[in-house]
Amino acid sequence: MTRLEADVAVLGAGFGGSITSLLLQRSGLRPVLIDRSRHPRFAIGESSTPIADFILKDLAARYDLPALAPLAKFGTWREQRPELVCGLKRGFSYFRHRPGEPFRVDPGHSNELLVAASFDDRRADTHWLRADVDRFFAEQVQAEGIPYFDETDVSIETVDGGWRLDGNRNGEPVGIDAAFLIDATGGAESVLRALGISSTAEGMATCSRAIYGHFEKVAVWQESLAGAGADLSDHPFPCDAAAVHHLLEEGWMWQLRFINGITSAGFVLTGEQAADAGLTAEDEWETLLRRYPSLGEQFAEARLVAPESGLVRTGRMQRRAGQSAGENWAALPNTAGFVGPMHSTGIGHTLCGIERLVPMLAEHWRKPSLGRELQRYQQTLAQELRLIDRLVWGCERTVDQFELFTAYAMLYFAAATTYEDRRLNGRLAPGAAFLCADDERFVTVVERCRIRLLELLAAGPVTAERAAAYFDFVAEAIRSFNIAGLCDRGVRNMYRYTAVPAD
Incomplete structure (x- = not known):
């Protein structure tokens, strides 16, 4: 049996949990990282932003983690980490479609919106192929000698003001005693569920669900525009080198291109109507492509490559936890709540929360002031989720x-x-x-x-x-x-x- 003591047990080995573990160790605390699955694995939440890049670069410098720094820009990523798949993101692009009609182009770009986020490819943001990137961060955790238990599902109970985690890994019992827990499990909400804390969409304005996957052989949208006679000369960047949003009557579609030819694509469908139980996710996907001819042409040769189980179809995506921190635990932002993929806020918000939480723990560790600081952390998360909800709601409300x-x-x-x-x-x-x-x-x-x-x-x-x-x-x-x-x-x-x- 393996049994160990830790200051902080981090549950969830996505990029957020792994980076948190690395920073905790650099801060003089003893972390342990636990995950019920293993890498590599399919995940979305892939589009970075300048804010995310700034924070990642600053964390790498502040905590002396030089392996993280190249991922803060497309240029350094490709030069120093070419084995990790990413995509070039120069900004945000939006295209308005009408049902049953080819996409309309005109000299005034009345159905297009492009907003630059960088000046050139070298300084550009990136799309993260999460299977590669999450594995990379988990490998950094192991390289730093931090205890890491993947394929380990644990029970959680409170003991003498701390936590006891018991589970099994590859047939061997595992026991961990920790003073503090961090829930980095996202929608799984492992710690929250163990504490009996529920999440709800009550009070959230945004209301949408999604169907998504990874595809190969998705045609380049810029070529579709050129074929329709669009003037591309004043586009501030190649429109596919972006977080691409196709705005539809019933929602919108995202497209994120990776350098290996894979495209992350998904429909976000707004409103409270649930999916038709008589339609499979594949049926609904094909129906939407037929409804918008230009998108149908773009995906004519496309083939789903991940996940292996087929397209993912969600219920309503929005959620907010009833509590996101306590006297000896805290949730990272993506566990505390989620609004949606519009505006690519996920990576940046997670890194912002980590940047706030880790110094707080290091400075106030085992001090009476920690409880007060965790209350502030929770209040700030609530402010952030409320603002993101408002920013996303208005855009999804006006897609048509x-x-x-x-x-x-x-x-x-x-x-x-x-x-x-x-x-x-x-x-x-x-x-x-x-x-x-x-x-x-x-x-x-x-x-x-x-x-x-x-x-x-x-x-x-x-x-x-x-x-x-x-x-x-x-x-x-x-x-x-x-x-x-x-x-x-x-x-x-x-x-x-x-x-x-x-x-």
């Missing part, structure tokens, strides 16, 4: 009204670029919230724009004039947070200069 979508999306880009600028210029307080969620002025701006949108939609059909007025309203609302030239009609939805200089 592109003029409103392009206005509301500017709220996210205002949040992201303001956070990036403040971070790079040393104007973020330690432990500051992700996307400026603790900035009351910005949160008020988002709420004003949300309420105005609700009023607009409730007043009947939205004319072009009313949509234009809403665009102007958002532009004025974000004025003091608009450092990147957002809400500029003159660029015709092609935002070339929205990247915040990082070096």
